[in-house]
Amino acid sequence: MRITYLDNAASSWPKPPGVKEAMAEAIDDYGANPGRGGHALAMKASKTIFRTRMQVSRLFGIKNPNDLFFYLNATQALNQAIKGFLREGDHVISSSIEHNSVRRPLEYLRRTKQVDVTYVEPRADGLFYAEDFQAAIRPETRLIAVSHASNLTGLILPIVEIGRIAKEGEVAFLVDASQTAGILPIDVEKMNIDMLAFPGHKGLYGPQGTGALYVRSDLDLEPLIHGGTGSQSEAIEQPTTRPDRFESGTANTVGLAGLLAGVTFILETGVEKIHAHEWSLAKKTIQALQQIKGVDVYGPGTEIERVGVVAFNIHGADASEVSYILDQQYGIATRAGYHCTPLGHRTAGTEERGAVRASFGYFNTDEDVELLITAVTEIASAFHPS
Amino acid sequence: MRITYLDNAASSWPKPPGVKEAMAEAIDDYGANPGRGGHALAMKASKTIFRTRMQVSRLFGIKNPNDLFFYLNATQALNQAIKGFLREGDHVISSSIEHNSVRRPLEYLRRTKQVDVTYVEPRADGLFYAEDFQAAIRPETRLIAVSHASNLTGLILPIVEIGRIAKEGEVAFLVDASQTAGILPIDVEKMNIDMLAFPGHKGLYGPQGTGALYVRSDLDLEPLIHGGTGSQSEAIEQPTTRPDRFESGTANTVGLAGLLAGVTFILETGVEKIHAHEWSLAKKTIQALQQIKGVDVYGPGTEIERVGVVAFNIHGADASEVSYILDQQYGIATRAGYHCTPLGHRTAGTEERGAVRASFGYFNTDEDVELLITAVTEIASAFHPS
Numbered sequence: 001m002r003i004t005y006l007d008n009a010a011s012s013w014p015k016p017p018g019v020k021e022a023m024a025e026a027i028d029d030y031g032a033n034p035g036r037g038g039h040a041l042a043m044k045a046s047k048t049i050f051r052t053r054m055q056v057s058r059l060f061g062i063k064n065p066n067d068l069f070f071y072l073n074a075t076q077a078l079n080q081a082i083k084g085f086l087r088e089g090d091h092v093i094s095s096s097i098e099h100n101s102v103r104r105p106l107e108y109l110r111r112t113k114q115v116d117v118t119y120v121e122p123r124a125d126g127l128f129y130a131e132d133f134q135a136a137i138r139p140e141t142r143l144i145a146v147s148h149a150s151n152l153t154g155l156i157l158p159i160v161e162i163g164r165i166a167k168e169g170e171v172a173f174l175v176d177a178s179q180t181a182g183i184l185p186i187d188v189e190k191m192n193i194d195m196l197a198f199p200g201h202k203g204l205y206g207p208q209g210t211g212a213l214y215v216r217s218d219l220d221l222e223p224l225i226h227g228g229t230g231s232q233s234e235a236i237e238q239p240t241t242r243p244d245r246f247e248s249g250t251a252n253t254v255g256l257a258g259l260l261a262g263v264t265f266i267l268e269t270g271v272e273k274i275h276a277h278e279w280s281l282a283k284k285t286i287q288a289l290q291q292i293k294g295v296d297v298y299g300p301g302t303e304i305e306r307v308g309v310v311a312f313n314i315h316g317a318d319a320s321e322v323s324y325i326l327d328q329q330y331g332i333a334t335r336a337g338y339h340c341t342p343l344g345h346r347t348a349g350t351e352e353r354g355a356v357r358a359s360f361g362y363f364n365t366d367e368d369v370e371l372l373i374t375a376v377t378e379i380a381s382a383f384h385p386s
Numbered sequence: 387m388r389i390t391y392l393d394n395a396a397s398s399w400p401k402p403p404g405v406k407e408a409m410a411e412a413i414d415d416y417g418a419n420p421g422r423g424g425h426a427l428a429m430k431a432s433k434t435i436f437r438t439r440m441q442v443s444r445l446f447g448i449k450n451p452n453d454l455f456f457y458l459n460a461t462q463a464l465n466q467a468i469k470g471f472l473r474e475g476d477h478v479i480s481s482s483i484e485h486n487s488v489r490r491p492l493e494y495l496r497r498t499k500q501v502d503v504t505y506v507e508p509r510a511d512g513l514f515y516a517e518d519f520q521a522a523i524r525p526e527t528r529l530i531a532v533s534h535a536s537n538l539t540g541l542i543l544p545i546v547e548i549g550r551i552a553k554e555g556e557v558a559f560l561v562d563a564s565q566t567a568g569i570l571p572i573d574v575e576k577m578n579i580d581m582l583a584f585p586g587h588k589g590l591y592g593p594q595g596t597g598a599l600y601v602r603s604d605l606d607l608e609p610l611i612h613g614g615t616g617s618q619s620e621a622i623e624q625p626t627t628r629p630d631r632f633e634s635g636t637a638n639t640v641g642l643a644g645l646l647a648g649v650t651f652i653l654e655t656g657v658e659k660i661h662a663h664e665w666s667l668a669k670k671t672i673q674a675l676q677q678i679k680g681v682d683v684y685g686p687g688t689e690i691e692r693v694g695v696v697a698f699n700i701h702g703a704d705a706s707e708v709s710y711i712l713d714q715q716y717g718i719a720t721r722a723g724y725h726c727t728p729l730g731h732r733t734a735g736t737e738e739r740g741a742v743r744a745s746f747g748y749f750n751t752d753e754d755v756e757l758l759i760t761a762v763t764e765i766a767s768a769f770h771p772s
Contacts (some may be wrong), residue, residue, distance in 0.1 A: 079634075088448065100613050225610075228485055252593075
């Protein structure tokens, strides 16, 4: 059965041409440990990683590529940002749509370091307002940490305005770009973003095993991981130089070679074009789903632009059952459940049952939307015969 | 120029047949997020990761594959073990040949949590004795953390005896198998190993971006990374189930598919055969280097079996200069410097100048040894004309 892949918010698939080939070349030609040996293979590995750092930096307006650190995934990047920055007794402002990769580290610090957390909620219209973040600032507030977009409804947060407020309030600003990196324009300088965390395997079209954190050069975090850096080996302490201070142990050279190909594809295609395509598919999907009897679609109306993530339920049907039927009977890959965002579900009103999520990537087509709509129409009619 | 790769202690190269292909298949066929969606691709990804967990567990005598957690590299695994286990005021015993991936986390805890650390030294014969670890045990000792083998001289530590002592003393036992996983037989049950950390990209012949930690089922560590696990998404706290509790965020499915191929190669070949081959090459190298005028070789005599790592210097020549000439003039990839083990260098007496390290893998041959010996002979004669 042909697979209609609508789970790009979890991991993008397929990857653009060149990703697999770049990884195979890395395995064959320079499977060495970068920066740890001066020999030709290690130099080639170092060069690939540096080029990846450069290209990713270019995409996000990061001036110094050494302010960008590579990790296993966005979750590790977020843990480094949150646990490395916050101190005993700090107050942090976040949102009610956060993924567990933001919420669980915050709640951990609440338990262990008396960090206080305020989760800003959307207003009655379902939207977030920067003023509500401003109103939550207190003297002990040191960080605003928010998702750029919800992984459940695709709702985009007003990060330009929140960034301005953070700057005015002299509060650091961390953005989780898990659903937007490679999809929406992001410029860390213009948007006053002090820390930006993102995965390599979603909108950047790299392989799994890659994620990254940008940290503004004058913010000094405590490293989460200590170890060998290939530099200042004789010192007991982590080196102070970047990126070494925040990148201990052997890097994922092979994965980063793939990420380089993915990011190069993004830079050549342009995020505006990618987002326009994905939103166009999501919008059509939302509008069509709204016409189906017995189907609930979550999030604000389609007059508000979102990223290509659509959450819905069929009345009387379990989300995981619907997702299972879509997979088994129609070959359509969606995701059911809580999507690691219990707060997001409370916000969307789906905390009791979860939701089915369909998420689009650049390689999805109008035909994929039609297949999904036909399938959901059939399934819904079984639950709601007219 | 043909490359003679003698830097396997940093990362093994080349990889066995099948590693690259398994990764390409993962990218093409199931580049999805495992365990986060019930659809066919995600199931295939989950299955690959589970099979990797099974095969790796088999290699180390781990009874429950869910006690094995995958990370970016061995450094992250060691940080999870050390920082997740040790508490304020604990005493830990380690050795003087540790890599910075053990030493720096320990020193960090010394600074921040008043953890006390004893580094056991080798005796005059250059060897470590289990009794010296026993003698260092105090009432507040909670952990013995040692390398299975030195990444500088290849010296093997008596971990069977140390494990017995740890068990008798009711002290947890952590082994860093960075230089031995896939090379020496390791059985966590028989050796009383409570925690075992190792990389996937060295002796296990997987790609970079993979590392793992085994933790005995009744040891409860604090997770180092908090986030989404695809399970119990509605809970504020990390789930208690393994491996989820210790594996937040998207796994490196593609890398783990490669690791599966690497480990399968190890299981089919047999670690005894691999070690015998590598030690045979290292032994020949050591014996030949000892015959060259003006060359110092470090570590004990060749009557003591080691892993395939050889450290040496040419009198009057800088280690990095020698390594550079080997690379540029002879196409021989070695590594010069401190190898992230300042303690190891003090132990070997090379703390002032570092050393050149040649490290062998299963794919090296007698011819590689001859090429190295010829090259070092020529370089040494330039510094020490007879």
